[in-house]
Amino acid sequence: MRRADELRELVETHLRSLLFGPELGGLEAALRYSLEAGGKRIRPVLCLAVTEAAGGDVERALPAASALELVHTFSLVHDDLPSMDDDSERRGRPSAHVVFGDGVALLSGDALLVEALRLALSYDDPAIARELAGATLDMIGGQYRDITGDDGDLETLHRLKTGALFSASVGLGLLVTGVPDAEHEPWRAFGADLGLLFQIVDDLIDGDGYARRMGLEAAKELTADVARRAHARLDDLRADARVLHEIVDAVTFRTA
Amino acid sequence: MRRADELRELVETHLRSLLFGPELGGLEAALRYSLEAGGKRIRPVLCLAVTEAAGGDVERALPAASALELVHTFSLVHDDLPSMDDDSERRGRPSAHVVFGDGVALLSGDALLVEALRLALSYDDPAIARELAGATLDMIGGQYRDITGDDGDLETLHRLKTGALFSASVGLGLLVTGVPDAEHEPWRAFGADLGLLFQIVDDLIDGDGYARRMGLEAAKELTADVARRAHARLDDLRADARVLHEIVDAVTFRTA
Numbered sequence: 001m002r003r004a005d006e007l008r009e010l011v012e013t014h015l016r017s018l019l020f021g022p023e024l025g026g027l028e029a030a031l032r033y034s035l036e037a038g039g040k041r042i043r044p045v046l047c048l049a050v051t052e053a054a055g056g057d058v059e060r061a062l063p064a065a066s067a068l069e070l071v072h073t074f075s076l077v078h079d080d081l082p083s084m085d086d087d088s089e090r091r092g093r094p095s096a097h098v099v100f101g102d103g104v105a106l107l108s109g110d111a112l113l114v115e116a117l118r119l120a121l122s123y124d125d126p127a128i129a130r131e132l133a134g135a136t137l138d139m140i141g142g143q144y145r146d147i148t149g150d151d152g153d154l155e156t157l158h159r160l161k162t163g164a165l166f167s168a169s170v171g172l173g174l175l176v177t178g179v180p181d182a183e184h185e186p187w188r189a190f191g192a193d194l195g196l197l198f199q200i201v202d203d204l205i206d207g208d209g210y211a212r213r214m215g216l217e218a219a220k221e222l223t224a225d226v227a228r229r230a231h232a233r234l235d236d237l238r239a240d241a242r243v244l245h246e247i248v249d250a251v252t253f254r255t256a
Numbered sequence: 257m258r259r260a261d262e263l264r265e266l267v268e269t270h271l272r273s274l275l276f277g278p279e280l281g282g283l284e285a286a287l288r289y290s291l292e293a294g295g296k297r298i299r300p301v302l303c304l305a306v307t308e309a310a311g312g313d314v315e316r317a318l319p320a321a322s323a324l325e326l327v328h329t330f331s332l333v334h335d336d337l338p339s340m341d342d343d344s345e346r347r348g349r350p351s352a353h354v355v356f357g358d359g360v361a362l363l364s365g366d367a368l369l370v371e372a373l374r375l376a377l378s379y380d381d382p383a384i385a386r387e388l389a390g391a392t393l394d395m396i397g398g399q400y401r402d403i404t405g406d407d408g409d410l411e412t413l414h415r416l417k418t419g420a421l422f423s424a425s426v427g428l429g430l431l432v433t434g435v436p437d438a439e440h441e442p443w444r445a446f447g448a449d450l451g452l453l454f455q456i457v458d459d460l461i462d463g464d465g466y467a468r469r470m471g472l473e474a475a476k477e478l479t480a481d482v483a484r485r486a487h488a489r490l491d492d493l494r495a496d497a498r499v500l501h502e503i504v505d506a507v508t509f510r511t512a
Contacts, residue, residue: 021390021393021394021396021397023393023394023397023398023416023420024393024396024397024400025397025400025401025406026400026404026406027396027397027400074366078362078363078366081339081362082339083337083338083339083357083358083359083362084359084362101339102339103339103340103403104400104403104404106334106337106339106340106362107334107396107399107400107403109366110330110334110365110366110369110396111393111396111397113366113369113370114369114389114392114393114396115393117373117385117389118386118389118390118393121382121385121386121389123382124382126377126379126380126382126385129373129377129382129385130374130377133370133373133374133377134277134374136370137277137279137280137367137370137371137374138277138279140277140280140283140363140366140367140370141277141279141280141281141283141367142279143363144280144281144282144283144360144363145281147359147360147363148282148360150281150282160279164279
């Protein structure tokens with residue numbers, strides 16, 4: 001069983017090896033710039049760790065895992081645009097639109113989204129691409145709530161903006177492995193908890209969202225509660241969930 | 257056999273009846289605004305006409321046909337953004353970004369693209385969504401060439417920006433009908449000609465592209481040549497291609 005950092009290395013290698021559409025021309029450089037900026041790769045690593053814990057073939061799950069990272073990257077590229085959050089830096093480097101201009105950055109986000117779905121469509125089972133598309137749509141709904149300020153219901157906002165792709169990371173691992181739908185529920189409940197945990201910690205780091213609404217101490221207590229629940233859900237799975245426990249800890253104790 | 261305007265009415269009804277992702281919230285209004293702005297619906301009508309000529313079930317092809325129109329609409333919404341062509345009007349109405357703001361228009365384009373792929377994924381055969389995704393990627397590559405001025409090769413630019421989705425309109429009709437791949441070629445060659453025809457006429461109407469490069473008279477002659485070739489290709493198909501002939505005429509003689 002591979003550790004999380006070994007799975008991450010597999011993801012990095014697979015992302016670098018991706019062949020993009022032959023007609024993208026010079027646009028490909030913008031896709032690779034955003035995709036190879038690093039980041040934690042937590043969604044693809046989660047997908048691979050679920051695959052391994054569920055008894056699946058990690059190599060076979062790599063296109064699905066990369067597809068999740070491409071959707072995430074698409075959302076960052078569009079989020080950073082001046083008409084959205086207007087962020088000129090991402091992961092310590094100039095944002096795509098600063099380097100390539102707003103129009104090319106916009107198109108590179110569009111292309112990342114389509115490439116993600118092409119990766120998900122490399123499987124014979126259309127359920128994999130369907131789940132990714134559904135989660136992406138939920139995420140876009142969350143973005144809409146975020147930029148229009150219709151975020152009174154913080155739980156809904158986070159469930160859509162962050163949780164949907166975390167759930168899909170778990171779901172894609174199960175689907176690639178061929179776990180019967182009837183057995184998905186406890187795995188998916190874990191995915192929802194991990195997404196929530198990720199978001200609360202994010203808010204603690206940034207001092208907004210949950211941290212602002214509840215106060216720092218209460219948000220830290222909530223972090224500990226959700227982390228305990230996520231670990232407990234893993235204990236209830238009949239699976240070797242060591243790497244998933246490791247991921248819960250990494251999410252709980254991250255500081256950036 | 258239904259006439260083109262009857263097929264178009266089927267498309268309009270189907271587009272109005274689409275159920276979008278339940279979590280899009282208020283964003284749905286922006287999708288419907290752009291989608292229900294009218295337009296010729298030539299891509300979905302072409303898809304349905306190919307389906308009918310190839311002996312398929314037009315009703316069954318409706319999700320694929322609508323998916324093509326959603327991809328086209330996504331491209332228009334993003335094209336009109338200030339960072340792209342900066343068009344404030346589309347089909348005689350204010351562009352999406354004028355009505356909803358740049359950020360919401362951007363997200364509505366993203367959502368239209370994902371909804372298109374969800375429609376294509378409503379079929380069991382993943383080849384349908386694969387073809388749509390491939391054509392969309394080609395189209396994005398064409399957009400990139402267009403906005404960066406890398407359009408020295410007008411044929412490549414048009415093949416990607418316009419032709420790819422016309423070819424997919426034919427391809428999706430064939431795939432939905434279950435026409436064996438080995439029999440696709442003459443249909444697809446017709447689709448490529450129709451896409452080229454559409455573009456030359458577009459350039460004649462706008463006075464740019466082919467019209468500017470070749471001069472008006474030469475571009476009109478090219479229109480007539482390509483239209484003749486498209487009709488001839490239809491004659492060579494062993495199919496009742498009356499509606500497709502009608503579409504060639506409509507494209508050839510349109511003035512807007």
